[in-house]
Amino acid sequence: xxxxxxxxxxxxxxxxxxxxxxxxxxxxxxxxxxxxxxxxxxxxxxxxxxxxxxxxxxxxxxxxxxxxxxxxxxxxxxxxxxxxxxxxxxxxxxxxxxxxxxxxxxxxxxxxxxxxxxxxxxxxxxxxxxxxxxxxxxxxxxxxxxxxxxxxxxxxxxxxxxxxxxxxxxxxxxxxxxxxxxxxxxxxxxxxxxxxxxxxxxxxxxxxxxxxxxxxxxxxxxxxxxxxxxxxxx
Amino acid sequence: xxxxxxxxxxxxxxxxxxxxxxxxxxxxxxxxxxxxxxxxxxxxxxxxxxxxxxxxxxxxxxxxxxxxxxxxxxxxxxxxxxxxx
Numbered sequence: 001x002x003x004x005x006x007x008x009x010x011x012x013x014x015x016x017x018x019x020x021x022x023x024x025x026x027x028x029x030x031x032x033x034x035x036x037x038x039x040x041x042x043x044x045x046x047x048x049x050x051x052x053x054x055x056x057x058x059x060x061x062x063x064x065x066x067x068x069x070x071x072x073x074x075x076x077x078x079x080x081x082x083x084x085x086x087x088x089x090x091x092x093x094x095x096x097x098x099x100x101x102x103x104x105x106x107x108x109x110x111x112x113x114x115x116x117x118x119x120x121x122x123x124x125x126x127x128x129x130x131x132x133x134x135x136x137x138x139x140x141x142x143x144x145x146x147x148x149x150x151x152x153x154x155x156x157x158x159x160x161x162x163x164x165x166x167x168x169x170x171x172x173x174x175x176x177x178x179x180x181x182x183x184x185x186x187x188x189x190x191x192x193x194x195x196x197x198x199x200x201x202x203x204x205x206x207x208x209x210x211x212x213x214x215x216x217x218x219x220x221x222x223x224x225x226x227x228x229x230x231x232x233x234x
Numbered sequence: 235x236x237x238x239x240x241x242x243x244x245x246x247x248x249x250x251x252x253x254x255x256x257x258x259x260x261x262x263x264x265x266x267x268x269x270x271x272x273x274x275x276x277x278x279x280x281x282x283x284x285x286x287x288x289x290x291x292x293x294x295x296x297x298x299x300x301x302x303x304x305x306x307x308x309x310x311x312x313x314x315x316x317x318x319x
Binding site: 110111112151205206209 | 274275276277278279280282283286293294295298299
């Protein structure tokens with residue numbers, strides 16, 4: 001039943017992305033790389049991505065695995081942390097948010113709320129699920145990976161689930177200049193994956209900051225590579 | 235350490251993170267760090283870690299969560315730096 005729902009959701013989302021004429025030319029290569037990086041290992045997977053538009057998680061899910069593979073490996077249909085405001089606007093997006101495995105996040109909420117969300121993520125990871133997070137904490141206001149103003153929540157997640165594998169994903173539309181709601185129609189996406197193994201000698205908040213800094217630093221490095229070599233990937 | 239000294243040190247630590255400089259100029263114990271001073275909530279962690287470094291204390295998550303105003307920060311620091319009897 002759950003696999004059927006995943007397939008239904010996936011193909012609906014894929015259909016919408018195709019309707020908008022979005023393209024990921026290197027999709028096959030990316031999917032092969034994802035399968036190689038994650039392999040047959042079961043267990044928690046934390047996917048950390050840069051964030052520029054409201055549909056980044058859809059694009060990334062589309063890039064990582066085809067529908068049939070999600071049927072076989074439903075854990076690869078990732079949970080997402082989505083702004084509660086954005087996924088409760090109306091009944092339609094509520095249903096989509098539910099089917100799309102969104103964990104609502106109350107932005108600018110009290111610290112207890114943030115901690116509660118992180119507990120949910122830790123729980124999902126402890127059940128061997130994959131979770132997609134945006135370590136910057138919001139769509140980057142500077143149009144690049146924001147290495148100055150990012151949150152440290154991802155560091156807490158890594159500390160609480162040390163067995164989680166961390167995969168950094170850099171995704172960006174070739175025409176994306178700054179952050180926005182949606183990429184331009186007919187956008188072509190560049191997607192790169194890299195395994196990351198952040199470690200820290202610190203504990204608590206200092207550890208959170210150290211780990212989050214390493215992950216955001218990795219994303220920033222991937223972005224630099226993109227700006228240096230993107231033309232070769234088309 | 236007295237309240238005034240702690241308050242002065244806290245204010246100087248928070249200063250680089252403040253967006254609302256007008257409210258900062260008239261800050262009191264009751265000034266809320268996020269709402270009134272416009273400090274980004276994500277930067278609260280940096281502020282707490284700076285408290286740890288400045289005052290040689292350790293702040294756990296629960297204590298950090300209770301810091302909403304400058305007065306809360308002063309109380310927490312006085313409590314943690316008070317000599318044990």
